[in-house]
Amino acid sequence: MGKQGCVYLIGAGPGDIGLLTLKGYTYLQRADVVLYDRLVNPLLLEWAPPQAEFIYCGKMPKKHILRQEAINDLLVQHGLEGKNVVRLKGGDPSVFGRVGEEVEVLKNAGVAYEIVPGITAGIGAAAYADVPVTHREHSHSFAVITGHDKSPSGEPLIDWQALAKGIDTIAFYMGLANLPYIADQLISHGRSSETPVLLIQWGTTGKQRTLQGSLATIVERAKAEQFKNPAIILVGEVSKLKKGESWFESQPLFSQHLLLGRTNEEPSEIGEHLRDKGAEVFEFPRMQVKKYRLTEANMATDRDLLFLSPASVEVFFESLQRNKIDIRTIQGNLYGLSKKTIMALEAYHCRAEEIADRTSNDSRLLIFGDTSWADLEEERERFALEHDFIITHAYDRVHQTEHTFSRLRDEERIDTIIFPNARSVETVTAGLQACGESPSVISRHARVICFGGKSKQAATNAGYSVHTVLARPSEDALFEELLKKEAPHAVVLS
Structure with missing residues (x-):
């Protein structure tokens, strides 16, 4: 079976x-x-x-x-x-x-x-607009109503009398095309024309927009502001509880849609911190690890070892076990390039230090990393002039990430591209080309931010128009730059 x-x-x-x-x-x-x-x-x-x-x-x-x-x-x-x-x-x-x-x-x-x-959107979007759908002083009942149905006109066929007089808060879904009809029906069946109304477009996303009015005024206001679906129409006294920007809309990076260049399989701390500040972050392209099999000859135990990523640590220790090498035979010191790599080593109960803290260059260094480091001899020589480099893994692009990019592009949800380093330019560009997008076209519609001179040079060579190079290659400098300019809402990438 x-x-x-x-x-x-x-x-x-x-x-x-x-x-x-x-x-x-x-x-x-x-x-x-x-x-x-x-x-x-x-x-x-x-x-x-x-x-x-x-x-x-x-x-x-x-x-x-x-x-x-x-x-x-x-x-x-x-x-x-x-x-x-x-x-x-x-x-x-x-x-x-x-x-x-x-x-x-x-x-x-x-x-x-x-x-x-x-x-559901009627509750979630309202909460992100600072409006509770029930309230001890304003609303003891709540209803969700379709804003259109299968009737020939598409206008909802419901008991308007019961709705207008019996429900305190009403959320109409996808009803903007029928907004004049909805307002007229509620008023003609006994609801005051002064009843507050709140429109919430693209609720809980960086594209969220809100518009307040009353049953008497909301139709003209929505027309003037060109409100369209997807949107919730929230009718009732609770709608007037929205005062200015909501907790969601007041986040420092609200409305910014960022594409953050990615070079490995791990989500970045920078991306997480940007999300915490209200940005929508797409770490592109998504990558997966292709592990290499290390032999005993690749794993000298009498040298200092440097690991360039957590994945290289994982491959090394898996190879130790497969080759039946006792970890106690490792006589050299262990180093990591980053704090995450140090943590990966410590997870195997090994004491490790950052490579910047290495004071002795007496022993030849054995460096473990992915294929992207193979041609970067000068970069590796910063760690030790005398060294051997062992490839532990490669990163392959997950092709579904191209599908995600295409949907975000079609929904106008990419307005800034961030290159943390030169390698991210290479990986992003390969991903864009797989989507039928070019650097020159996308950078006409999305600002391009580079962390430093090397990433700028790589981006320029690849065909991007670089808008900004950070004064310092740091997360704080990136945040300061993003605060200077509100990202545009309506961006068409191709």
């Missing part, structure tokens, strides 16, 4: 990748196939396994990339093939996510499934 497949119908939340549930994250990391919708943040795709297949099921008003029937067929097909299938939906799958239809099809086909709830 073959492996039984399962379809996981997962709510991805309203946009902020941090709002995906732990259970959803766990299943996404095991996925063989991911079918995802337009309102799913493309950055979530970076958490899927490198071999996962991505299928875009984007839906826009009157324009479907895949019709629901085709999506249903794909879920059944892959489930019957014994695969772990993740159906990733914006918000909560049970709130206007058509999960009921998909479940019925899976049941009829005998395919196992599981529903993983998510944070």
